[in-house]
Amino acid sequence: MKKIVLTGAHGALGTVLRGPLSRMADTLLSTDIAGPPKTLMDNETWVHADLSDYAQIAPLLEGAEMVVHFGAIVDEKPFEELLGPNFVGAYNIWEAAHQHGLRRVVYASSIHAVGLWETNAGIDTEAPQRPDTFYGLAKCFAEDLGRMYWEKRGLEAVCLRILSCTPEPQNARALGTWLSHRDLVQLVTRAIETPQTGFTVAFGVSGNDRAPVSNARVPFLGYRPKDNAENWAPSLLAMARPDPMDPAQACLGGPFASVPLGESGVAGIRAMSTGERDGT
Structure with missing residues (x-):
C-alpha cells in the first residue's frame, strides 16, 4: 500500500x-x-492531532487506503469526557475516510461493547451488544457507525473487540481474555490484508483454552492465534480465586461491569493485578 494512517x-x-x-x-x-x-x-510521519476536531483529522487521511483507528480515551469516564475523543472522534474518522475514498477502517473496538454478557454464555460475534459502561457504549456507537457506512456508502470496516492485551496474562481472568502482542499484530495484519471484509466484527483474543468468546463466524479473516494463556495457569490460579457472584468476575467486561457509570474501570483491573491493560 502507499499509505496507512494509525x-x-x-x-x-x-x-x-x-x-x-x-x-x-x-x-x-x-x-x-x-x-x-x-x-x-x-x-513514518508523525502528526499531533485531536480526534475530536475534524479539521485536524480529515487532511491526514488524504491519499491513504486504510486507517487503523486505535485512538481513544481507554477507560470509563463521565459521558461528557468521552464524547469528543471516543464518539465524535469515531465519526470524524469514518467521515474523513469516506470523503477521501479509503477502502477500509480497522477499528479497535472492545470487549466492553458486550461487557455485560456472562462470561460463561459462550457468545460469538453475532451476539447483541451489551455495553457495560459509557466507554463500552462508545464502542457500540462506532461499530454501528461502521455498519452504516458500509451499508450506505460502501466503506468497509473490521471492528476488533479486544479483550486483555498485555505482554503476558496478569490474573486468573486473563486465562480466558488474554491477547498477546504477537496475536494482536497478526489480527490487525489479517484485518488489513483480507481482500474483502464488508462489515466484520472479530474478537481480539489469543488461542486460550478458556477463551469466553468465539470467532467461528469469521474464519475468512485467516486469524490463527499462536499464543495460549494456559501456559501461565499454575501461577495465576495460585492467586486469589474469583468470586462467581461478583459481576467483575462473572461478566465479560470484568471490573467495568461492576463500576458505577462514569467511574474508572481500569482502577478495578489494577486492583486485580498490577499493570494489566484491558481492552483499548
Whole structure:
C-alpha cells in the first residue's frame, strides 16, 4: 500500500503496531494527541492531532487506503469526557475516510461493547451488544457507525473487540481474555490484508483454552492465534480465586461491569493485578 494512517499511535497498543504497519506501506502516518516518540520508523510521519476536531483529522487521511483507528480515551469516564475523543472522534474518522475514498477502517473496538454478557454464555460475534459502561457504549456507537457506512456508502470496516492485551496474562481472568502482542499484530495484519471484509466484527483474543468468546463466524479473516494463556495457569490460579457472584468476575467486561457509570474501570483491573491493560 502507499499509505496507512494509525491513530492512537502513542498508546500501548499503537506503539506495538507502529513497526509492523510501517512494513506494510510506503508511508505510515501516525497520529496522537500525545507524542511524538523519541524515534520514528524510516517511512513514518508523525502528526499531533485531536480526534475530536475534524479539521485536524480529515487532511491526514488524504491519499491513504486504510486507517487503523486505535485512538481513544481507554477507560470509563463521565459521558461528557468521552464524547469528543471516543464518539465524535469515531465519526470524524469514518467521515474523513469516506470523503477521501479509503477502502477500509480497522477499528479497535472492545470487549466492553458486550461487557455485560456472562462470561460463561459462550457468545460469538453475532451476539447483541451489551455495553457495560459509557466507554463500552462508545464502542457500540462506532461499530454501528461502521455498519452504516458500509451499508450506505460502501466503506468497509473490521471492528476488533479486544479483550486483555498485555505482554503476558496478569490474573486468573486473563486465562480466558488474554491477547498477546504477537496475536494482536497478526489480527490487525489479517484485518488489513483480507481482500474483502464488508462489515466484520472479530474478537481480539489469543488461542486460550478458556477463551469466553468465539470467532467461528469469521474464519475468512485467516486469524490463527499462536499464543495460549494456559501456559501461565499454575501461577495465576495460585492467586486469589474469583468470586462467581461478583459481576467483575462473572461478566465479560470484568471490573467495568461492576463500576458505577462514569467511574474508572481500569482502577478495578489494577486492583486485580498490577499493570494489566484491558481492552483499548
